[in-house]
Amino acid sequence: MEKMIYAGKAKQMWTTTDEDVLRVVYTNQATALNGKKKTEIEGKGRLNNLISTLIFKYLNAQGVHTHFIKTISNDEELVRKVQIIPLEMVTRNIAAGHFSTRFNIKEGATFVKPIEESYFKSDELDDPFINNSQIFGLKIATEEEIEYMWQVSRKVDQLLTALFASIGLQLVDYKLEFGRLKDGTVILADEFSPDNCRLWDVKSKKHMDKDVFRRNLGDLTTVYKEVLTRLETKLGEGANKWR
Amino acid sequence: MEKMIYAGKAKQMWTTTDEDVLRVVYTNQATALNGKKKTEIEGKGRLNNLISTLIFKYLNAQGVHTHFIKTISNDEELVRKVQIIPLEMVTRNIAAGHFSTRFNIKEGATFVKPIEESYFKSDELDDPFINNSQIFGLKIATEEEIEYMWQVSRKVDQLLTALFASIGLQLVDYKLEFGRLKDGTVILADEFSPDNCRLWDVKSKKHMDKDVFRRNLGDLTTVYKEVLTRLETKLGEGANKWR
Ligand SMILES: Nc1ncnc2c1ncn2[C@@H]1O[C@H](COP(=O)(O)OP(=O)(O)O)[C@@H](O)[C@H]1O
Ligand SMILES: Nc1ncnc2c1ncn2[C@@H]1O[C@H](COP(=O)(O)OP(=O)(O)O)[C@@H](O)[C@H]1O
Ligand SMILES: [Mg+2]
């Protein structure tokens, strides 16, 4: 029997008849401030699922190893089950959000090289910022795994910065999660959606991501729909291509 | 004319007739919680000056390049003027303090390798934790400087862990600061005292450092005096050796 093994802030993870495969259900829940701000937004689960589908298919096609298998409904996909490495691997191409506050750097400032940060995934500890020395000291990941995850993150940055630029969006920053298959191979997991990245419209400079919700800047679904439409036009797939 | 160029939380920095030399005055001010807790403790300036003198003389003798020139009174020393690199370079041999809180690790836990952390020295920003990628992105220090500072920190760790062990004290963690001479050479600067490190008595497990003040565990000067006495006995110098 299928059972739900995890109910997170944005998705549910269900077992399937194949023990190496999970079914992900994208929910309509929106949270900010590490869960302190919470609401239901009709259509959000569907939009994130369809956006993440397009991005993961694109990454798979470009040779990035991901957990993505296939999308099976508007808000469900099948993925390879991994043991998640409890780190949020953040890349910042442009200063924004927490980074700007923490270092008093204007939003929009650029860097010589993208800035890379990791956070320890722990709701209880409030996802603390963590450095490599701490990651090794606490045995959260090995040096090889960290090196590999940043290599993949950098490839993802090149691919997606170019992809979003081609549809008039600046990829400001984003968060990736990785996991280990049974044999220890590390692959890209979780999702890639406007919930976990910042996208700024090149022309209008408008926020096209979850900051719309965090900062009460307008209607989230309108903005996510626009991102999906542009991606579909670019990648030549209808939203229902998964059928 | 001598003038005070900086009044910090624990020391004043004065110019001298030699533009490459500063006079450091250790004050009796004690602060915790980044300045939120503050008080005067008679004798603290003298004790820190004399302890830091012994440590820096020892490090100089062991081939570590430091700013220390000589001690000229109970609470004053002469040092080579540097441009401080605004980073606190922290090494943790044993879990304690902020680290224990942040990662929910019991005080006293040990690591496979010492943990290394840097903090961006900025009172206004509350000395935020910073990683190498951010240090390079914000041009706070170069890759070579960071590599060199950790090399020196590791040498200091070996030397001082052994030194303190020989007088019945565990070197739990400590903070170093470095600076650039006019020609760019990086040297160890600032101080090394129980204000900036944690020392636990091996037998009694008692705190022999500023945690006595931070946690209201007793009289700070009694404890600092004990550290000074043990160091003097070991290093064979009277407290007034500087005269
Ligand atoms: N392929 C996978 N296998 C197992 N777990 C995964 C996989 N992909 C993502 N996860 C985990 O499933 C959960 C997804 O739910 P989500 O709502 O995003 O959770 P969270 O509140 O932790 O962000 C996350 O904990 C994520 O790390
Ligand atoms: N050799 C040196 N040359 C110039 N500045 C120094 C030197 N050694 C230490 N400093 C700086 O002088 C100040 C010492 O005062 P302190 O009370 O410790 O300040 P803080 O409140 O910043 O900790 C610090 O800002 C320290 O970085
Ligand atoms: Mg998540």
Ligand SMILES: [Mg+2]
């Ligand atoms: Mg200081």
